[in-house]
Amino acid sequence: MPEYDIALELARxxxxxxxxxxxxxxxxxxxxIFKPVENEKDIFxxxxxxxxxxxxxxxxxxxxxxxxxxxxILPNPKGIRTADFxxxxxxxxxxxxxxxxxxxASVMNRLLESVGQITHVLLxxxxxxxxxxxxxxxxxxxxxxxxxxxxxxxxxxKSILLKRSSTESRDFFNTFSRRYNK
Numbered sequence: 552m553p554e555y556d557i558a559l560e561l562a563r564x565x566x567x568x569x570x571x572x573x574x575x576x577x578x579x580x581x582x583x584i585f586k587p588v589e590n591e592k593d594i595f596x597x598x599x600x601x602x603x604x605x606x607x608x609x610x611x612x613x614x615x616x617x618x619x620x621x622x623x624i625l626p627n628p629k630g631i632r633t634a635d636f637x638x639x640x641x642x643x644x645x646x647x648x649x650x651x652x653x654x655x656a657s658v659m660n661r662l663l664e665s666v667g668q669i670t671h672v673l674l675x676x677x678x679x680x681x682x683x684x685x686x687x688x689x690x691x692x693x694x695x696x697x698x699x700x701x702x703x704x705x706x707x708x709k710s711i712l713l714k715r716s717s718t719e720s721r722d723f724f725n726t727f728s729r730r731y732n733k
Contacts, residue, residue, distance in 0.1 A: 557584055557597065558628035564646070565632075576637050576644040580623050588624075592616060596624040607651045608635055611675045611705060618710045632668045647673040647703065652680060658688040662702070663695070670700040676707075682728040689727075690718045706731060 560579060567575050585595040594612045596605075605624075612622040615638055623637040635649040648669045650661035655678065665672045672692075674685075689702050693715045704711040711730050717723060 557582070557626060558631055561625065561628060561633045562631050573644055576646060579625075580637055580639060580644070584626070585623055588612075593621045594624070595622070597626040602627060607675070608649060611649050611651065611673060612636065614675065614705045614708075614710070615673075617708065634669045634671075636673070645671050645701075647671045649673050649675060651675045651677050653677050655680070658685055659691065662688060662692040666696045666699075670698050671703070672699070672701070673703045673705065675705045682731040683724060685731065686718075686724050686727040689713055690723065693718050704731070709733070 560575070560582075564572065564575055580595075582597075584597045586598075588594040588596050588609065591609070591613070593616045594609070608624050612624060615622050615636070618640075620638040620640045623639070625633055625635055625637065627633055634646040636647045638645050638647060646669060648665045648671070650658075650664070650672060652658055652661060652674055658674065658680065661674070662672060674689075676685075685704070689704075692702065693699050700715060702713045704713065709731075711727070713727070717726075720726065
């Protein structure tokens with residue numbers, strides 16, 4: 552089995568695009584560093600991913616599995632800005648940065664932390680948040696960050712996937728509010 556420098560392999564993700572980026576994600580999920588998380592189905596953690604925020608990562612990973620994903624929790628090597636997860640769902644690979652929302656006015660600040668780091672953000676809502684306020688933050692995030700592609704929102708057992716184009720719709724606020732409050 553070849554040896555991989557995981558920090559180098561994660562850093563390569565910052566320069567790859569398109570099919571090369573997806574190939575790199577797939578390759579990462581095959582590495583020996585990912586081990587099944589004890590008592591969890593379809594959740595794998597890399598050496599170095601059991602850090603202080605691991606309980607938050609595991610909570611979001613469980614929700615992702617409930618929505619049909621296989622989840623790989625990434626390590627956080629020093630000096631490299633990395634995402635938290637790779638999700639695989641029916642052969643589709645995506646990388647997400649987790650932002651667990653606890654505060655009443657923290658969404659925008661948390662979204663801004665991902666600018667320049669990753670194009671897919673996962674908001675795990677651990678507090679009540681007004682739908683209109685949340686929608687406004689997500690819309691603003693897409694306006695500020697031209698490379699952003701998706702924001703995935705977990706609220707309880709709900710999963711709401713928002714792409715840039717959905718926030719540009721005239722009916723975005725109403726549609727999002729209905730889905731979020733349902």
